[in-house]
Amino acid sequence: MDLTHRPRRLRQDRVRGLVSETRLEPSDLIAPVFVDATTDERRPIESMPGHERVPIDDAVARVEEVRETGVEAVMLFGIPESKDPEGRRAWAEDGVVQEAVRRITDATDAYVITDVCLCEYTDHGHCGPLEDGLRTDDDHGPARDPTLTVDNDATLESLERIAVSHAAAGADMVAPSGMMDGMVAAIRTALDREGHEHVPIMSYAAKYESAFYGPFRDAADGAPAFGNRRHYQMDPANAREALREVRLDVEQGADVLMVKPALPYLDIVGTVRREFDHPVAAYNVSGEYAMLHAAAEKGWLDLEAVALESLLSIKRAGADLILTYFAEDVAERL
Numbered sequence: 001m002d003l004t005h006r007p008r009r010l011r012q013d014r015v016r017g018l019v020s021e022t023r024l025e026p027s028d029l030i031a032p033v034f035v036d037a038t039t040d041e042r043r044p045i046e047s048m049p050g051h052e053r054v055p056i057d058d059a060v061a062r063v064e065e066v067r068e069t070g071v072e073a074v075m076l077f078g079i080p081e082s083k084d085p086e087g088r089r090a091w092a093e094d095g096v097v098q099e100a101v102r103r104i105t106d107a108t109d110a111y112v113i114t115d116v117c118l119c120e121y122t123d124h125g126h127c128g129p130l131e132d133g134l135r136t137d138d139d140h141g142p143a144r145d146p147t148l149t150v151d152n153d154a155t156l157e158s159l160e161r162i163a164v165s166h167a168a169a170g171a172d173m174v175a176p177s178g179m180m181d182g183m184v185a186a187i188r189t190a191l192d193r194e195g196h197e198h199v200p201i202m203s204y205a206a207k208y209e210s211a212f213y214g215p216f217r218d219a220a221d222g223a224p225a226f227g228n229r230r231h232y233q234m235d236p237a238n239a240r241e242a243l244r245e246v247r248l249d250v251e252q253g254a255d256v257l258m259v260k261p262a263l264p265y266l267d268i269v270g271t272v273r274r275e276f277d278h279p280v281a282a283y284n285v286s287g288e289y290a291m292l293h294a295a296a297e298k299g300w301l302d303l304e305a306v307a308l309e310s311l312l313s314i315k316r317a318g319a320d321l322i323l324t325y326f327a328e329d330v331a332e333r334l
């Protein structure tokens with residue numbers, strides 16, 4: 001028996017740290033924050049224990065809570081006071097995100113990233129205005145004719161307006177999440193035209209049509225009123241397509257490349273890391289958070305341990321940045 005090679009030598013307690021390959025830091029983490037224009041008080045999000053929607057008046061306090069844990073960056077999501085078929089409140093100068101960004105950037109040094117999409121702002125809950133002829137009251141519309149879905153090119157114009165309005169309010173980075181073709185180029189051009197050439201774009205470059213988003217839809221009121229998002233988000237079966245999507249976003253000027261969700265798609269995170277030189281972000285989504293909490297509540301898992309192991313695994317797979325609902329809890333323990 002040849003035991004020249006004994007990997008266990010380097011697993012002794014005093015040397016483990018020296019040979020550790022992956023380290024998680026609070027500066028790797030981005031905390032999602034939900035600002036709700038329809039409420040005067042904080043509202044717990046039932047399927048995401050520990051998270052709340054906060055009123056605009058509490059946005060600064062909420063971000064300060066995040067920063068106290070050592071996490072410097074937040075991703076803002078807004079719940080508007082009213083919705084319509086086009087999602088017009090998404091680019092309103094006095095919109096919920098615009099107002100929250102102004103207050104947060106005035107009062108704190110947080111790095112503020114904004115979600116650029118329409119699903120929280122449209123009354124049908126899709127990520128853009130619908131093609132002509134698609135009736136929002138028709139449960140079977142999209143299934144009967146799959147060509148009838150979100151109007152890609154009309155959505156681009158709205159995304160340009162949203163991104164510019166966020167940058168004008170002071171957003172440090174914008175993050176388009178709608179998986180519309182050409183969205184990064186459209187936003188880059190609009191930002192540059194309006195003098196925001198220094199604002200980077202974190203593109204949701206490979207975003208899958210995932211069942212793990214369920215709890216987020218409680219949090220942000222963004223569930224589609226009919227149909228689903230499979231005509232614009234990616235098929236979970238496809239990995240090569242993710243590289244095509246990411247390559248297009250790189251060509252269009254994306255600064256950071258995001259994969260969403262994270263844990264069920266670590267192969268994609270790893271491949272994007274190897275194929276591209278850009279920073280890679282992964283979104284550890286609401287369902288990934290909720291399932292660990294649910295199991296911990298039953299006493300089946302140790303929440304702290306599985307949360308930390310999840311984030312470490314996402315980083316080991318190749319993510320530089322991790323958006324996660326565990327950001328504050330984990331950062332405090334690092």
Ligand SMILES: [Zn+2]
Pocket residue numbers: 117118119120126127177178
């Ligand atoms: Zn959306």
